[in-house]
Amino acid sequence: MKIKKVLNNNAALASDENGNEIIYTGCGICFQKRPGDELEENKIEKTFVMEKANEQFLKLVSEMPYEEIQVADEIIKYASENLGKRLCNNIYITLTDHLGFAIERSKSGTFLKNKLLWEIKNYYKVEYNLGCHALEIIKDKLGVELPEDEAGFFALHIVNAELDGNIHHTMEAPEIIDDIISIVKYTYKIDLDEDSFSYERFITHLKYFLQRAERNAYYEPQDPGIFEIIMERFPEAYNCATRIKSYMESKYPEKLTDEEMLYLTVHIARITDRD
Structure with a gap:
């Protein structure tokens, strides 16, 4: 398969036979590659298939450190496996984006207070536990320790992907419940x-x-x-x-x-x- 666009050394945009745009990621997958070059399939670690590549996700993949993209993918995969269901594709944008900003804030010692933490812990217990596991993955893989409030935020992203809903409505739901x-x-x-x-x-x-x-x-x-x-x-x-x-x-x-x-x-x- 031929590269349509080099996003960075670790990500490429290509198209399949049906015209769907696909993002391929893998360590060094695009090193010294240009549009039109063939991808080395043995270097492909993850594929993201969309009818049309989302510009926001393309931007995330091209700008975020590859290790953070991998961690976001591991969190999503773990959540999906433990819930026993496929999560809405939009979580790859929302959760990955949130992870990037959370790590960026942690470097300056700035943390967001989650005003809904009590409600999330009590009404979304499974998702909250998945959020706590996400913090463990982040600490283990990236060496960044995030506060419990972030477990609640990750839980909301998981809930939103379960229900394929709007994140703003999802954030209102715990208070309504x-x-x-x-x-x-x-x-x-x-x-x-x-x-x-x-x-x-x-x-x-x-x-x-x-x-x-x-x-x-x-x-x-x-x-x-x-x-x-x-x-x-x-x-x-x-x-x-x-x-x-x-x-x-x-x-x-x-x-x-x-x-x-x-x-x-x-x-x-x-x-x-x-x-």
């Missing part, structure tokens, strides 16, 4: 068992619930008979879900459907079951 949990606690005047399986399932449901809210794509109503049964079976949980509905409709333009109310009611009934 916290508000919803507060509504449940206030309605029932109880503390919730945060170690229970039902609580964990509810938090997972809320993550995707907020993704649907962001996209104006709530579940469509299915069987109204089932919704009526749930309302009668769990009146207190339905009352709580109604409060959440009012709160959500103050945040998002789309009205909650009966199907969304059904799921909220069932989850609330589960996490507040005193028996």
